Amino acid sequence: MTLNFIICDDNSVVLDVTKNHIQKILKQKNLNGKVVLDSSNPFRVLEYSSLHKKDFNVYILDISLNCDLNGLSLARKIRKYEPHSYIIILTAHIELSLMPFKYRLKAFDFWVKPITLRNIESTIAVLYQDFEALLKNFGIQQRSFITVTSDYIKHQICIEDIIYIESFKSKLIIHLINNVFQVYGSMKSMLFQLEHSGNFFYRVHKSYIINSNHIVKIDKFNKTITMTNGKEILVPVTQNDIFDEFNYIFDD
Structure with a gap:
């Protein structure tokens, strides 16, 4: 089964760097996953979630999106469609690290900018361990x-x-x-x-x-x-x- 990565950040540089790092790690580690969406528009991400709630998704969301809908509110809305999806919160402000807990988002990880390839690689390694355990525990069939x-x-x-x-x-x-x-x-x-x-x-x-x-x-x-x-x-x-x-x- 494939893990789909969705990235939302209003900074185009961060968006590209995060996407490229993830794609590089997936390729190097031969992991079954892909970046299906990278956008600065949280409403595109919300639309994706409503259409793909049955998939295995990993959302990487910046808290500040320079929009009426911030990353935490977006994550809360995603949780309505996908109670078991992976959510990683991204921010430049370490003082906001407790906010995902206050929102009860069940965030998988919290990244503080500037993020590095090592940061992402470490999280993805643990994430795939969790994903493999999920597939095994629920007896989900492998790829056809x-x-x-x-x-x-x-x-x-x-x-x-x-x-x-x-x-x-x-x-x-x-x-x-x-x-x-x-x-x-x-x-x-x-x-x-x-x-x-x-x-x-x-x-x-x-x-x-x-x-x-x-x-x-x-x-x-x-x-x-x-x-x-x-x-x-x-x-x-x-x-x-x-x-x-x-x-x-x-x-x-």
Whole structure:
């Protein structure tokens, strides 16, 4: 299973440094995780939480966001959607270190700026130990894979890393978090494989199958769905019911 990292800070430099440090550690340690969102807008983070409350998420939130919604209030709202998600509080003011306890946020850690690669590495090491124990204690299944052939080479693709699949002539283009594969096959047969994986895949268009776990925005008015890689997919009027289906999934 994947840990999704979400970073919110109104300082673009801190935002980039934190993101780069996390990505470097995940890659070096070969950890199953990814940064899915980095933003200075707390309302984007709140929207993500409402849509992805069933995922395993790690929120890194600056207290001062230069906005009506500060990091502590944001964390409190996230807790309503995700009582068991990981929350790390970030601030330049050490005197605020007790605030997460006063807000009863169950914060996993508290980082004081300027943060270093070592600070982040230490926290991530402990965080993944806790995550592995969680998976073991609750008997959560490990990642599922499908086998595809691209350019005469067989590849094992992690199903949860699939963002969406599009058809182009006789080929399927599989868009993953960090890769793209072109394979021969039909949308019908691919959807059949994915539906038996236990993941939430939907054919929202004759040319698109999407993984609902990778949706970041649903715009019913403009009939579009935006994915984690920024792809905006137009949903035909004939498929309008799919929006109600997504609302049912995310709101239950």
